[in-house]
Amino acid sequence: METVVDMPAPSTRERLVRAVNGFVMLGVALVLVVAGVVLLAISGGAAALVVLGVILALAGIVSLRGLTPVAPGEARVVQLLGRYVGTLRTAGLQWVNPFTQRRKISTRIRNHETGVAKVNEADGNPIEIAAVVVWQVADTAQATFEVDDFVEFVAIQSETAVRHIANAYPYDTPDDNRMSLRDNAEEITEKLSAEIATRVASAGVKIIESRITHLAYAPEIAQAMLRRQQAGAVVAARQRIVEGAVGMVEMALDRLAQHDVVELDEERKATMVSNLLVVLVGDRDAQPVVNTGTLYQ
Numbered sequence: 001m002e003t004v005v006d007m008p009a010p011s012t013r014e015r016l017v018r019a020v021n022g023f024v025m026l027g028v029a030l031v032l033v034v035a036g037v038v039l040l041a042i043s044g045g046a047a048a049l050v051v052l053g054v055i056l057a058l059a060g061i062v063s064l065r066g067l068t069p070v071a072p073g074e075a076r077v078v079q080l081l082g083r084y085v086g087t088l089r090t091a092g093l094q095w096v097n098p099f100t101q102r103r104k105i106s107t108r109i110r111n112h113e114t115g116v117a118k119v120n121e122a123d124g125n126p127i128e129i130a131a132v133v134v135w136q137v138a139d140t141a142q143a144t145f146e147v148d149d150f151v152e153f154v155a156i157q158s159e160t161a162v163r164h165i166a167n168a169y170p171y172d173t174p175d176d177n178r179m180s181l182r183d184n185a186e187e188i189t190e191k192l193s194a195e196i197a198t199r200v201a202s203a204g205v206k207i208i209e210s211r212i213t214h215l216a217y218a219p220e221i222a223q224a225m226l227r228r229q230q231a232g233a234v235v236a237a238r239q240r241i242v243e244g245a246v247g248m249v250e251m252a253l254d255r256l257a258q259h260d261v262v263e264l265d266e267e268r269k270a271t272m273v274s275n276l277l278v279v280l281v282g283d284r285d286a287q288p289v290v291n292t293g294t295l296y297q
Helices: 022-042 047-064 140-145 150-168 185-203 219-258 266-281
Strands: 067-070 074-080 083-088 092-095 101-106 110-113 117-120 126-137 205-217
Touching: 022 047, 022 067, 022 092, 067 074, 074 140, 083 140, 101 140, 110 150, 117 150, 126 150, 126 185, 140 185, 150 185, 150 205, 185 205
Parallel strands: none
Antiparallel strands: 067 092, 074 083, 074 101, 110 126, 117 126, 126 205
8 A cells, every 4th residue: 555645844943052051051041140139239329229129129020030940852853033042952951042932842752642543454344443553753844834733733634544444455355465453453553654654744743652552343244344354264274174184095095006005096096085085075074984894895
């Protein structure tokens, strides 16, 4: 199955913003505030000292707004007047332009479990399917600016991909050259991961893994499909038994002829083949019969 998802190319790429050690700037801001307060206290009403003290105090207070704590597993997207400046990824207390807006983005690994969806598989049979998707934000700029809500975007695109995969493959198939959802779980989940990754790439999201967690026929056809599977299993088992029995009969005839144990004409061979097949293929134990006469009596 070839999956082509025409998603728009992202217009923004993540870049790191230059930041200053927050503890250093905290000390500078406190010094400015203290200096401003001291100047106001000793100004004695002098206009110049009052103005300077106010400026220093305000500068210290404004500088405190630039302090930005960044926890492990988080990033801060920095904007200045609506323009993307960069992303803070270094954990710890950082300082950036105090007039910027900083938005917290989690870069931790997350799980999303889709709801149980009822869809028609490739052969038209209704099935129930659900999957779990493991994902992580790889590009914080794209996650912030390319979609409205990247968490909801991942959820919707994951469910769309699960439905598409379910529509593309049958639940079960006797054809060994055709993949099915039940018998080719590894291959199907690889294709599912690739399709979800293609769908969410423009949102700066990386898909780590996806797994189908629930797969079953819909309740209204489950019993009928179970009987069909049982019948198919019985037919397949009978076929294997017959193939094995024919091979054993051929081997028995070859060994008898090879060692000259007994010479059989065509009618005796036919009778022997019939008796051996009945014994080998029958589902009940054979009852031995001792023939005290000849084959023709």
